[in-house]
Amino acid sequence: MRTKLLVGYFGLDGLNLQLSRILYHFFTVVAGGPESSFSFSTAITLEAMEKVVSVCNGSSTFWREPRLAVRFLLELFRGCPEHQLSDRESIHDHICEKLALLRQPAKFLSSEELRQEWKKKMRDLNLQIIDIAATRGRQLLFQGLHEKAIPAALLAIRFSLQIHGRTSTALVPAYLCLGEACIGLRKLDKAEEYLSQANWIAITDPNCPSSIMYNLHRNLGLLYAAKGDDADALRHFAHDIYHASEEFGTNSLKTSGGYYHMANVFFRQSKMDMAMSIYRQVTKIWYRYLSEISACKIKQASQPETITISAAKDEPTQGLLNEWDEAEATQVLCTIYDIWESSPKKCSKDLAETSHALSMLYFILGQYHKAREYGNKAYMTCENPKYAEEITEFLNNIKI
Structure with a gap:
């Protein structure tokens, strides 16, 4: 009724x-x-x-x-x-x-074997939910949707607590996601609370891997940079670079992120020589990586025929860079390009190399109009004849 x-x-x-x-x-x-x-x-x-x-x-x-x-x-x-x-x-x-x-x-299960099987199934299901939530949170952060990343990160923490306990380093990535989202929303006190919790978990585990530690210090560095505490920001970025180099190598893309954020602090302090030197290192790392991918793409596409480009419609990304690499490369290289472009003491080599890197990036992403634009800029600003030939060869190979 x-x-x-x-x-x-x-x-x-x-x-x-x-x-x-x-x-x-x-x-x-x-x-x-x-x-x-x-x-x-x-x-x-x-x-x-x-x-x-x-x-x-x-x-x-x-x-x-x-x-x-x-x-x-x-x-x-x-x-x-x-x-x-x-x-x-x-x-x-x-x-x-x-x-x-x-x-x-x-369910009522008649044997211990069935009960253990059911428990394993439930645990696996919990782990799948944690993985989905953590991945979703990172995706939203890269899209700049900080507010929407928070529920995903909170859910990952909730289920991680049930599965791993309060002191497990498995909780750290979710806390870092929360901290980064709060930094993006300028809720710095909340961000510090979450990052402090992540830091406590990490330092109480002597076996915490460098793959977690570098990301922790990077987020702490971003927090202190947002608060205007440059000294602590630089200290954490130094730790970030150390752990990333230990885990991935000094010339890894993972390590380049720490260099980039450190250079931003020096740039804000008007320590231009130090900032520009580090920006050059970041550009070189990306340039080397993008050169390998673009060369591979050109070689594959030239068999049996060369790449043809439609001026009417860009092609989709072909899986050579994951979405995190794409977002980071675009942000980092465009920022560095703008800095070189607006610098009163323009260095043709720096501007040409960054423009060439951006041209290769957009070529890999299938955004051929932008690839042509930055490729032409690289050629026009280049004063080294040998390097100009290299840029010309790249443009000719991809038919743009």
């Missing part, structure tokens, strides 16, 4: 009985039922009901177990409407089915 009244009240008489059961259980909890332990700021409105219907229709598992849908919807409807939308777009839409499987009631 109460279910019929609820459905009738919202004008949803056409809904089937199973959806009515889900809605009844859910709004009983929202209204303060025995399962409710959250406070909700969202009023029970027709708009809220439509969200419930949308989520339930997206998961066949929810139809089989109404109370399972309730648990998921409790998480979805926590907080204000803006946060709910952010959560859905950030992570919930990506883990809906896996979360539903994870929230299934425990």
Whole structure:
């Protein structure tokens, strides 16, 4: 009877009985039922009901177990409407089915072997959710969507705590994601809180790998740089470079990020000689890497025929750079190019090398119009005849 009244009240008489059961259980909890332990700021409105219907229709598992849908919807409807939308777009839409499987009631299993198998399955499912959330958080950060990265990082921490415990270094990447998101939002106190937690976990583990330590120090350096504390920023960037060099080598792309951020601090301090020297090192690292990839792409495309370029439409990226490398290369090289371009003492070699690197980058990304633009700039600014021939050969090989 109460279910019929609820459905009738919202004008949803056409809904089937199973959806009515889900809605009844859910709004009983929202209204303060025995399962409710959250406070909700969202009023029970027709708009809220439509969200419930949308989520339930997206998961066949929810139809089989109404109370399972309730648990998921409790998480979805926590907080204000803006946060709910952010959560859905950030992570919930990506883990809906896996979360539903994870929230299934425990089955009765007759043997120890079956119980252990079920536990392993649940653990693997938890690890998959952690991986999805961490990856999603990083993707959103690279897109500049700092606000949306926070729910994904928080979910990764929540599940990591359940699986690994509070002192595991597996928590550090998620805390770093949170810290970086807060720095991007200029919530520096919050960022310091998360990064301090990550730092405490790292320093209490003598076996914490350099692959984690370099990223930790990079984020701490960015935090202190944002606060204007250049001395601490430079100290952390030095540690970043040390750990990255130990793990990946001094000429690695991973290491170049520490160089780049250190150069930015020197540039802000007007220590131009030091900044320019480090910018040159960063450019050389990217130039060498992009040269190898572009040469490989030219060679592959020239068999059996040379690359042909459509002026009307750019080609998509062909997987030679991952999305993180693409975003970092574009940001770093464009920034350095702008610095050389606006410098009162322009160095033709520096400007030509950076322009050539950008030309190769956009060629790899399939953005041929930009590749041609920066290739021509490299040729026009180059004063070394031998290097000019190299640029000309590159432009001729790719037919732009």
